Amino acid sequence: MTKYHNVRDQLLDRLDQMSAGDPFPPERDLSQELGVSRMTLRRAIDELVARGAVRRRHGAGVFALGPKLDQPLLASSFSEDMRARGMRPGARILAFDVLAAGARFGRRLNMDPLAEITRVTRLRLADDEPIAVEELNVPRDLMPDLVAADLEDHSFYDLLRERLGISVRRSVQTIEPTVLDSDEARDLHVPLHSPALMFERTSWGPEGQPIEFVRSLYRGDRYKIRTELTVPTITAEETS
Structure with missing residues (x-):
């Protein structure tokens, strides 16, 4: 499993414990917590956005959407x-x-x-x-x-x-x-x-x-x- 896929799966695990509307930590904090570059983190979040698992709000961050x-x-x-x-x-x-x-x-x-x-x-x-x-x-x-x-x-x-x-x-x-x-x-x-x-x-x-x-x-x-x-x-x- 690549580092990017590992990060994506860790984010999915985190989402299981979140409610709709809960925010992810700031990008800098989250990348340090997961031990990856911000570029790798962004790529993983991009996939979650495409899946409809999270939503980006310009200037506000990334928020859980909850289960479909x-x-x-x-x-x-x-x-x-x-x-x-x-x-x-x-x-x-x-x-x-x-x-x-x-x-x-x-x-x-x-x-x-x-x-x-x-x-x-x-x-x-x-x-x-x-x-x-x-x-x-x-x-x-x-x-x-x-x-x-x-x-x-x-x-x-x-x-x-x-x-x-x-x-x-x-x-x-x-x-x-x-x-x-x-x-x-x-x-x-x-x-x-x-x-x-x-x-x-x-x-x-x-x-x-x-x-x-x-x-x-x-x-x-x-x-x-x-x-x-x-x-x-x-x-x-x-x-x-």
Whole structure:
């Protein structure tokens, strides 16, 4: 193992004992403590920044980000997911519009392109930290009285149950890597072109009615995907 890799691993061990927002010691002190040059230390920290384990703040130092939030591939709302982690979910409205669905959203929601949808763009928060930018598209006739205030710090799925007595029964979701544009980076408090995970999800209700099409951008430095894989059991008959 090279000296650089050894330093990186020592920093990772240190991070295991730190909380989000805790600072590293000053660069000069840390390099002396680890017995390496400041150049080697910077290289190791650069990798931790790229991994999303720490953040540099110009003129202030290097700070721990805490462990990434892992997203299980289950049908649950952002609010439910955050509460299950013991975190406080939140949402701030960035835009609220009523407009024609158009060809793309008409296909997604199985509706006439000229029919109206309600589009709500929200900044999703966990313990007041920006985590994702979410664009929610809902058929206007499903919930014609929906207003922006309804979704400020409130789950859309909870709203469906409370007002209409319905729940999501099926969803199809895709996930792909992307980078953030200037507006998205500004809202999420990260640099331009930072890595992100883009989720696109279409959901249907118990009668097969389209409920939503959602496009969400999650910070790549704060989110990861978790899947549970089961190895099938091979019987004696199958091996014979």
